[in-house]
Amino acid sequence: DQQVKQNSPSLSVQEGRISILNCDYTNSMFDYFLWYKKYPAEGPTFLISISSIKDKNEDGRFTVFLNKSAKHLSLHIVPSQPGDSAVYFCAASEGGGADGLTFGKGTHLIIQP
Amino acid sequence: EPEVTQTPSHQVTQMGQEVILRCVPISNHLYFYWYRQILGQKVEFLVSFYNNEISEKSEIFDDQFSVERPDGSNFTLKIRSTKLEDSAMYFCASTIGNTQYFGPGTRLTVL
Numbered sequence: 001d002q003q004v005k006q007n008s009p010s011l012s013v014q015e016g017r018i019s020i021l022n023c024d025y026t027n028s029m030f031d032y033f034l035w036y037k038k039y040p041a042e043g044p045t046f047l048i049s050i051s052s053i054k055d056k057n058e059d060g061r062f063t064v065f066l067n068k069s070a071k072h073l074s075l076h077i078v079p080s081q082p083g084d085s086a087v088y089f090c091a092a093s094e095g096g097g098a099d100g101l102t103f104g105k106g107t108h109l110i111i112q113p
Numbered sequence: 114e115p116e117v118t119q120t121p122s123h124q125v126t127q128m129g130q131e132v133i134l135r136c137v138p139i140s141n142h143l144y145f146y147w148y149r150q151i152l153g154q155k156v157e158f159l160v161s162f163y164n165n166e167i168s169e170k171s172e173i174f175d176d177q178f179s180v181e182r183p184d185g186s187n188f189t190l191k192i193r194s195t196k197l198e199d200s201a202m203y204f205c206a207s208t209i210g211n212t213q214y215f216g217p218g219t220r221l222t223v224l
Contacts, residue, residue, distance in 0.1 A: 032211050043117075043204050043215035044156065051211075089156065093211070098144055098168030100158030101213060 003027045004092050006104035014112050019077040021107050023090030026071065030092040034101065035064060035075045038087045047088075048075070077109075085111045115139040117216035119205050125222045126195055134190045134219045136205030145188045146206040146213060147180065149173070156204065162188065195223045 005024045013019045021035075031052040036044035050057040050064045050073065057064050063076045077084055087108050091101040118137045126132050138145050147159040160170040162180055177193045188207075192199055200223045206213040 034212065036215070041218075041220075043119075043217045046212055046214060049212055091156075097208075097211070098161045098163050100146060100148075100161055100169055100171065101156075102158065103156040105155045 002104075003030075004090055004102050004104040006088075006090055006107050008107050009105070010108040010110065012110045012112060013080050015082060016079045019075075019080045019084065019109055019111070021075040021077075021088050021090075021109065023073050023075075023104055024071055025073075025092055027092070027094070027102070028071070029094045030102075031095060032093045033064070033066060033073050034091045034093075035062075036089045036091060037084075038089060038106070044089060080109075080111045082111050082113060085109060117205055117207055117214055119203075119216040119219050121219060122217065123220045123222070125224065128197055128223055129194050132192050132195055132221065134192075134203050134205075134221070136188045136190075136216055137186050138188055138205065138207030139209075139214060140186070142207035142209045142214075144168070144208045144213075145180075145182070146208075147190045148204045148206065148215075149201040150204065150218075151198075151201045159190070192221075195221075197223050199223050 034049040035047045038044045048062045050066050066073045087106045089106045090104040093099045120135045145162040150156045160174045161168045179191045181189050202218045204218045205216040
């Protein structure tokens with residue numbers, strides 16, 4: 001039962017261009033969404049989050065868009081840099097606090113020079 | 114910048130043995146979590162802990178698992194009798210609100 005889906009296992013983008021990572025969810029009770037970046041043998045590093053009351057949140061090169069009616073969110077990275085090459089996980093929770101996060105399977109982003 | 118720390122970074126054990134994985138959450142955080150990631154699979158929630166008791170646990174967190182906050186800084190995950198399928202990366206996380214911050218993980222290898 002995949003409540004959070006990342007359908008692209010990998011994505012290759014040229015340096016300087018925009019990277020767009022997508023995530024779909026099925027649980028309508030999710031109200032908080034996060035993106036994490038992960039390098040091999042390290043823990044997930046928090047990037048950016050969005051509450052269900054918003055449809056966009058921006059932090060520097062990273063922007064997350066939320067479309068609640070479509071149960072879809074996306075992470076935009078502009079411009080993409082070589083250090084952005086990593087696995088990106090979408091995660092969701094039903095209310096924060098004690099609730100555990102439900103993760104997608106991740107998308108491996110490769111930034112080509 | 115405060116970080117979640119975990120020890121050891123790698124633990125090798127024989128099947129049937131007990132292991133304790135240790136975590137030091139960020140000092141002013143109130144909620145603590147354990148997750149695991151089996152090789153090639155997604156990160157899975159195990160348990161959350163608040164106010165010195167378990168708040169929520171997943172189906173994975175069965176009777177062989179337990180958590181404890183033995184003092185004001187450490188948060189531990191105990192696996193009583195390890196199985197081969199317990200081999201995974203185990204991540205600790207903590208938060209004061211909605212955003213969970215993760216430690217670097219402990220790689221558990223059960224032989």
